[in-house]
Amino acid sequence: MPLTTEEIIQILKLIDESPFDELHxxxxxxxxxxxxxxxxxxxxxxxxxxxxxxxxxxxQEPLVARSSAGKYPQVQVxxxxxxxxxxxxxxTPYEKDGLLPVKAPxxxxxxxxxxxxxxxxxxxxxxxxxxxxxxxxxxxxxFNAVKAGVKGRIVKICAENNQMVEYNQILFLIKPxxxxxxxxxx
Amino acid sequence: xxxxxxxxxxxxxxxxxxxxxxxKSLGIETVAVVSEADRESLPAKMADRSVCVxxxxxxxxxxxxxxxxxxxxxTHSDALHPGYGFLAEQPELAEVCGKNNIQFIGPSPQNIxxxxxxxxxRRIAKDSGVPTIxxxxxxxxxxxxxRIGEKIGxxxxxxxxxxxxxxxxxxxxxxxxxxxxxxxxxxxxQSAFGDGTLYLEKYIPNARHIEVQILGDHYGNIIHLSERDxxxxxxxxxILEEAPSTVLSPQLREKICHAAVAIAKSIRYQxxxxxxxxxxxxxxxFYFLEMNTRIQVEHPVTEQITGVDLVQEQMxxxxxxxxxxxxxxxxxxxxxxxxxxxxESPNNGFFPTPGRIEQWTFLENVDVRMxxxxxxxxxxPPYYDSLIAKVxxxxxxxxQAIERMQYFLENFIVSGVETTIPFHQRLLKHxxxxxxxxxxxxxxxxxxxxxxSDHE
Numbered sequence: 106m107p108l109t110t111e112e113i114i115q116i117l118k119l120i121d122e123s124p125f126d127e128l129h130x131x132x133x134x135x136x137x138x139x140x141x142x143x144x145x146x147x148x149x150x151x152x153x154x155x156x157x158x159x160x161x162x163x164x165q166e167p168l169v170a171r172s173s174a175g176k177y178p179q180v181q182v183x184x185x186x187x188x189x190x191x192x193x194x195x196x197t198p199y200e201k202d203g204l205l206p207v208k209a210p211x212x213x214x215x216x217x218x219x220x221x222x223x224x225x226x227x228x229x230x231x232x233x234x235x236x237x238x239x240x241x242x243x244x245x246x247x248f249n250a251v252k253a254g255v256k257g258r259i260v261k262i263c264a265e266n267n268q269m270v271e272y273n274q275i276l277f278l279i280k281p282x283x284x285x286x287x288x289x290x291x
Numbered sequence: 292x293x294x295x296x297x298x299x300x301x302x303x304x305x306x307x308x309x310x311x312x313x314x315k316s317l318g319i320e321t322v323a324v325v326s327e328a329d330r331e332s333l334p335a336k337m338a339d340r341s342v343c344v345x346x347x348x349x350x351x352x353x354x355x356x357x358x359x360x361x362x363x364x365x366t367h368s369d370a371l372h373p374g375y376g377f378l379a380e381q382p383e384l385a386e387v388c389g390k391n392n393i394q395f396i397g398p399s400p401q402n403i404x405x406x407x408x409x410x411x412x413r414r415i416a417k418d419s420g421v422p423t424i425x426x427x428x429x430x431x432x433x434x435x436x437x438r439i440g441e442k443i444g445x446x447x448x449x450x451x452x453x454x455x456x457x458x459x460x461x462x463x464x465x466x467x468x469x470x471x472x473x474x475x476x477x478x479x480x481q482s483a484f485g486d487g488t489l490y491l492e493k494y495i496p497n498a499r500h501i502e503v504q505i506l507g508d509h510y511g512n513i514i515h516l517s518e519r520d521x522x523x524x525x526x527x528x529x530i531l532e533e534a535p536s537t538v539l540s541p542q543l544r545e546k547i548c549h550a551a552v553a554i555a556k557s558i559r560y561q562x563x564x565x566x567x568x569x570x571x572x573x574x575x576x577f578y579f580l581e582m583n584t585r586i587q588v589e590h591p592v593t594e595q596i597t598g599v600d601l602v603q604e605q606m607x608x609x610x611x612x613x614x615x616x617x618x619x620x621x622x623x624x625x626x627x628x629x630x631x632x633x634x635e636s637p638n639n640g641f642f643p644t645p646g647r648i649e650q651w652t653f654l655e656n657v658d659v660r661m662x663x664x665x666x667x668x669x670x671x672p673p674y675y676d677s678l679i680a681k682v683x684x685x686x687x688x689x690x691q692a693i694e695r696m697q698y699f700l701e702n703f704i705v706s707g708v709e710t711t712i713p714f715h716q717r718l719l720k721h722x723x724x725x726x727x728x729x730x731x732x733x734x735x736x737x738x739x740x741x742x743x744s745d746h747e
Contacts, residue, residue, distance in 0.1 A: 194330075194343075212344045212358050214365065245357040269365025271343040272352075273327060 193263070193274050205255050207277040213242035213249065215270045217262070225266075227277065231259045239277055242270065257281040292610045295319055295370040295394055299342075299363040300334065301384075302374030303353060305681060306586070307334035308664045310372045313602035322366045324359060326352035328672040333664040342366060347674045353377045356384050363393050370394040370609060376676070379585040380407055380455075396609040398507075398562040398584045405558055406582040410452050410490055416579035419553040424569060424578040426492035433473040437466045439491050446494040449476055453484035455581050457527025462494050498731045499570040500524065501536050501577065503551035504593045506604055507560040508614045515548040516593050516601075516621055523718070523734045525641065530711075530734060531718060532589040533628040534596050537689065537727040538572060547577050554582065563590070563605050572730060588631065588681070591662060595627035595685040626689040628696050630715040632663075632680040632703075634671050637714040637742060645673040649707030659684045659699045671708060679710065693719055714742070 192198070196206040209215070217225040217240055227239040233253040242249045261278040264270050297320040300307050307323060311334060314321045323338035328347035335341035342362045345352035352358065354377055363371050371393050373379040382403040388395040397403075406412045413423045427439045429452065440447045440463065449472060451459030459480040461472045473489070481487030504516040520536035521529045539547065551566035565587050567580040590601045599616060607615055635641040651667045663680035665671070671679060682699060686692035697719050700712055723729055723737065 212342065212365075213361055244361050247357070269342075269361065272345045273343060 193271070196275055199275075199278055203280065204260055204278040205257070205281055206275040207239055207251060207254060207279060209242060209264075209270045209272060209274045209276055210251060211242055211244055211249060212272045213244040213270065215264045215266065215268055215276065216241040216243065216248075217266045227253075227259050227262070229259055229262060232282070233257065233259060233279070240264075251276065253277075253279060255279050255281050292317060292319060292606065294610050295396075295606060297322060297339075297366070297368045298370045298372055298396065298606075299359070299366060299368035299393075300324060300338065300372050300374065301353065301359045302372070302377055302379075303329050303332065303334060303664075303675065305662045305664045305678065306374040306588075307332075308337060309662055310374060310602055311337045313600060313606060316600070317603060317606055319606065322362070322368050324353065324362055326674070328674055333666060333669070340366060347672065349377065349674065356381070356387055359384070360387055360391055360393070363388075364391060368393065370396055370606075372396040372605075373585065375585050375588055380583070382407065394609050396562070396605050397586075398560055398564060402558055402560055402562075402564075403584045406584050407455070408452055409450060409455060409581055410488075412581055413579065415557055416554050419550075419557045421550040421554055421579045422576065424492040424495065424580070427490050430489050430491055433470055436469050436473055436489070436491060440466060440469060443491070443493045446496070447491050448494040449473065449489055449491055451476070451480035451484060451486070452488040452490060453486035454480060456583070457524070457529075459483060460527065495569055495571045495578075496730075496732065497572045498522075499536065499538055499572060499729075500529075500567065500580075500731050501539070501547065501570045502565045502567040502583075502587075503548050504590070504601070505551055505555045505560060505564045505566060506599075506601070506608070506614060506616070507555050507562065507564070508608050509561050509611055510613050511556070511559055512614045513552050513555045513560060514614060514616060514618045514621060515552050516597050516599060517548060517623055518544065519589055519592050521589060522729055522731050523724075524731055525734055525739070529589060529631065531628065531630050531715065532592050533626065533689070533692070534592045535623060535626065536570075538570065543575070543577070550577070550579070554579065560584075562608055563601050588678070589629050591660060591681060591683045592627045592629045595660065595683050596623050596625055597621055598624070625685050625687050626692045627683055627685040628689075628692045629681055629683045630696060630700070630719075631678055631711075632682060632715065633677040633711045634679045634708050635677050635711050636709045637711055641711070643673070643677045644709045645671045645677075646708045647671075648679075648705060650704055653699065653703040656695070656699060658686065658695050690725075693725070717742075 199206060227233060233239060235254055235256050237253045238250045239253050240251050242251060257279040259277055260280045263275045263277060270276065298314050299322045300310050301324050311321045321338040323334040323341040324344050325332060325335050325341050326345055326347050327343060329335060330343055344358040344362050345355060356378065371388050373384060378384040380403055382400040385395040385397060385400040385403055405415060410428060416423050425443045430436045430439060446462055446464045449461045449463055454460060461476050463469045463472060477487040477489055499520060499522045501518050501520055503518050505513060507513040517534065518536050519532050519534045521532040523531040547568060554566055555564060563586050565583045568577040569580050570577045586602060586605060594601055634644045636644050647670045648665055648667060651665055660683040661680055665679050684692050684696035684699060686695055700716050703712055705712065718724055723733060
């Protein structure tokens with residue numbers, strides 16, 4: 106179910122005016138997730154100094170491909186129409202919103218936890234120090250710890266656990282914490 | 292195909308495009324490996340998917356086996372095509388592919404290893420009854436080299452056991468030359484190939500470079516697709532190739548092709564490969580030089596006169612199919628010539644000219660094929676080799692092929708970067724070339740000096 110730009114804009118308007126924070130839409134291969142802000146909307150009284158982005162954030166998840174190969178029907182590999190979008194690599198649109206990306210230092214398998222079943226290094230909303238490990242990337246049994254690189258709050262996780270990420274792909278978006286401690290712990 | 296449904300292409304440039312084209316013809320999905328510098332390249336656009344494996348430097352991307360295997364596994368590719376150059380002749384890549392259940396589209400690691408060591412390769416040729424150039428085994432030091440040089444007679448050529456493809460060699464005309472070059476060459480090849488071992492061969496001054504295309508399957512079947520003549524070289528790098536060779540009589544052609552088949556049979560070679568020979572024009576005898584265990588840059592020359600798609604055949608072979616052609620099915624038709632067009636400045640010592648291609652236009656023509664990854668607006672990155680196009684012209688005979696090549700190059704307009712097109716146009720008009728009076732030294736000794744004096 107491919108959507109036209111007009112239809113997407115309509116959906117954005119609807120959710121913007123609605124009391125809901127998130128919308129998940131799935132139809133066949135098509136999956137659309139729309140959310141307001143970078144997580145839960147917090148009340149101004151609790152975090153008076155945190156300005157919330159006024160625009161809704163749209164992410165179009167990688168689609169599940171129907172493999173023409175037939176050999177691996179369960180495999181989720183983007184094909185022709187669903188090549189990784191520029192949004193996976195180009196962080197300038199996010200930087201305009203004051204967000205900093207954590208990028209993959211190498212191609213490899215992305216792991217959110219130190220081992221299977223363990224709690225993830227980082228969740229959306231978690232505050233991290235620049236030296237905190239936020240994920241692991243495995244290349245042929247070699248595990249590379251990826252650091253946050255900046256002090257702030259995790260706003261978005263952009264990669265799927267246990268899936269391959271490419272070199273320089275955006276893994277996390279972090280809202281940096283200003284030096285004056287603008288973003289205080291609730 | 293039964294065993295291959297998605298191929299990871301561990302290469303870039305025109306050969307990546309070539310492999311994607313072969314896969315598409317066979318209904319196989321493609322995943323293009325790209326470095327950061329190649330993210331907007333034609334293979335990235337043409338493949339079903341592209342995967343960025345690393346930064347521009349080849350060591351951190353195209354030459355990193357772990358990254359390539361992770362990319363193949365992560366995209367659920369069931370086969371990997373190495374192209375030429377990069378890791379194509381590293382037995383480790385073929386081996387690691389095997390361990391990870393990824394079909395390597397090429398020969399067995401054993402085949403690559405046997406032919407990668409040039410002294411082993413010489414022994415295999417000898418044992419198959421194929422003449423090798425008079426020479427030595429491993430040479431320990433300059434004294435030993437001098438002694439052997441005097442025995443076989445100067446000039447000699449000092450070569451790296453781990454070398455090949457025209458790299459890691461020095462010609463010595465006198466014992467003094469050996470003294471001057473032995474230690475530096477040994478150190479050079481030690482750092483380039485990880486093995487500083489050298490050996491000696493007699494240097495044949497009036498030689499042609501003639502190579503025979505081979506196809507072998509997993510069932511011991513080997514056929515040849517006749518020869519290519521690649522005698523026009525600069526610094527041991529081929530510039531122009533053609534088939535058939537003008538210097539082989541039908542009897543010699545038969546003999547050299549049989550020799551190639553004998554060598555390939557003796558190692559049960561699997562895939563497309565090339566056996567290279569030096570042809571001594573004075574004595575009219577050929578000698579085994581080396582074997583390239585991969586698809587070669589100049590493979591289209593053979594495709595254009597045999598009608599066999601060598602890259603597709605590589606896929607069929609990797610898919611465990613028996614050869615689809617018997618020797619009697621291979622017929623040569625006409626003549627084909629390939630010009631390798633590089634982004635280089637012929638009047639400036641062939642210095643590379645990376646940059647943005649502004650205009651890129653040519654006249655489509657059924658008799659001329661172009662293999663290229665370039666397009667108007669493409670930026671040739673400075674990190675890799677300078678090959679930007681291969682133009683292959685065919686005709687009913689050699690003179691028609693040359694005419695068609697000349698016509699094509701006249702109308703092949705490239706601006707934004709300097710290319711070797713004008714240099715090829717000059718070559719194609721040279722009386723020595725037209726009359727076939729060339730050898731492997733001709734281009735450097737006869738053509739290049741005129742180029743420089745013209746410029747000065």
